[in-house]
Amino acid sequence: MGIVTPGFTGRRRSDVNLPPGQYLTEDFPVLSAGPTPRIPLDTWEFVIVTETGEKHTWSWAQLMAMPSEDVTVDIHCVTKWSKLGTRWRGVPVSAFFDEVETAADFAMAVSYGGYTTNVPLDDLLDGQAWVAYKFDDDDLAPEHGGPARLVVPHLYFWKSAKWVRGLRMMLEDEPGFWETAGYHDYGDPWREQRYQGD
Amino acid sequence: MAFTETFTDGNALAGPLREIFALEMTSADGRCVTCGRTGPVADLRVYGHENGPGLVARCPGCEEIVLRLVVTPERVWLDLRGLVSLAVIR
DSSP, X not given: OOSSOOOOOOBOOSSSOOOTTOEEOSSOOOOOSSOEEEOOTTTOEEEEEOTTOOEEEEEXXXXXXXXXXXXXXXXXXXXXXXXXXXXXXXXXXXXXXXXXXXXXXEEEEEETTSOEEEEEGGXXXXXXXXXXXXXXXEEOOGGGTTTOEEEOTTSOGGGSOTTEEEEEEEXXXXXXXXXXXXXXXXXXXXXXXXXXXX | OEEEOOOEEGGGGHHHHHHHOSSOOTTSEEEETTTOOEEEXXXXXXXXXXXXXXXXXXOTTTOOEEEEEXXXXXXXXXXXXTEEXXXXXX
């Protein structure tokens, strides 16, 4: 069937190692579920709320003062495009948890504009995820999630929440925005976990 | 917080909704849960129409989500979270 085909049309390359069903693109497609928010840096904040309700807040200035990492990673969108060797600068998510005590196994990433997506905490730590604010040496553009977005490259890119505002820690996994509308709770591109039941 | 606009109108929902409903849905009048605005589905602002993971239709009055529609290989997922009611013309 396929009335709205969530499909990116591109070239399947045999000389690069792509997850199953993915196509290589050199572009950086912009997918959105709503208006692009513009968040002034003087009001931007990143908030982790633990399962006990304890809040930890970082301002933009505090984010900039944290040690950053430059990473080059491949990204895979569930709409079937993959982009190789993308360059980001950001603060590893694990750095925020140096100051946070939590027994929760899951996090709900929460964004300006209302977007949410669930990710296991273990997938955000140990150099697997960043709060990124530069792409290709430039400030991250609003249409790509600036001023800051989550980057979790080992999962489908809908998990890399644009305009990230914080993490709500959860003892039990709960589905986020796309996960409540048929998309997979975990989203491993190498196991092609696109939809519920995959 | 200011926003940039990148949407199309609710006629983008015509094809997908035709697959689920027996009657023409874009002319149906929906009432928004959030702001109470009432108007045809065709007037909704639809995001994700260019190869997005799904269609997200927002109220032109308050920008809140009225409905979402995701087509997977095996199912059509319809989320009508933002509708008080939908008056469909017979």
